Amino acid sequence: MWPVETGLSGHGVIVTGGAGGIGTAVVRAFAAEGARVAVHYRRSETAANRLAEDVGGLALHADLTVEEQADALIPEAARRIGRLDVCVANAGVWPSEDRPLWELPVERWEATLRANLTVTFLTARAFLRHAATTGSGSLVLVGSTAGVFGEAGHADYAAAKGGILTGLLLSVKNEAARIGVRVNAVAPGWTVTPMTTEARQDPALERRVTATMALKKLGTPEDVAHQIVVLASDHLSGHVTGQIVVVAGGMEGRLLQE
DSSP: OSHHHHSSSOEEETTTTSSSSHHHHHHHHHHHHHHTEEEOOOOSSSHHHHHHHHHHEEEEOOTTTTTHHHHHHHHHHHHHHSOOOOEEEEOOOOOOOOOHHHHHHHHHHHHHHIIIIIHHHHHHHHHHHHHHHTOEEEEEOOOOOOHHOTTTHHHHHHHHHIHHHHHHHHHHHHHTTTTTTTEEEEESSSSSGGGTTGGGTTTTHHHHHHHTOSOOOOBOHHHHHHHOOOOOOOHHHTTTOOOEEEEEEOOOOOOOOO
């Protein structure tokens, strides 16, 4: 797959939200490198089991908004795989309804932060507890361009992803270095996935979202997955930590006015 060796063959990898659009591409990309992959899912049991069977991995269920289940997922993955070297904290939820801040219910605000920022915290904490016993590992957090540029109508999601890409990433990369772990992040822009299907029904959407991109097109899950593999690989990114790779066609900002 790659012109140089990634060194991931035989490694254990867990991908949270692994049965979703980006998650599926990430699972397949690691499997193509010879890694054994655990596909985490919350609701998509059938898809997760089918994907795990396709790549010779395994499917694991957990509700990552529940602390006890998040804490149990990583040890279970390590036990079932036999080793765990890489964690991709991909699970998250994008509320599709546009709501300006003055109309945003606190219930949605809190639910979105929990489903994105808190879930990522719990995943990272569990993986680093495991990595502290092995003395090595790579953690890749999945943010969003919403956390870089903001996203009107989705302040809750932007705040959650911004928290992942700034305070969480920049703090954890310093702490994790003490136990031999690299921590990086990707920030996908608009990507063609099932989660964005409803929004992409608007025929003018692509023009609006690509207006500030050098590459005038939506991303694919594979675009994101390849960058995650590069960041996870000690061979390719062994001296890279605390970095954000924005996978958004050279986006420079958001279109504010029609």
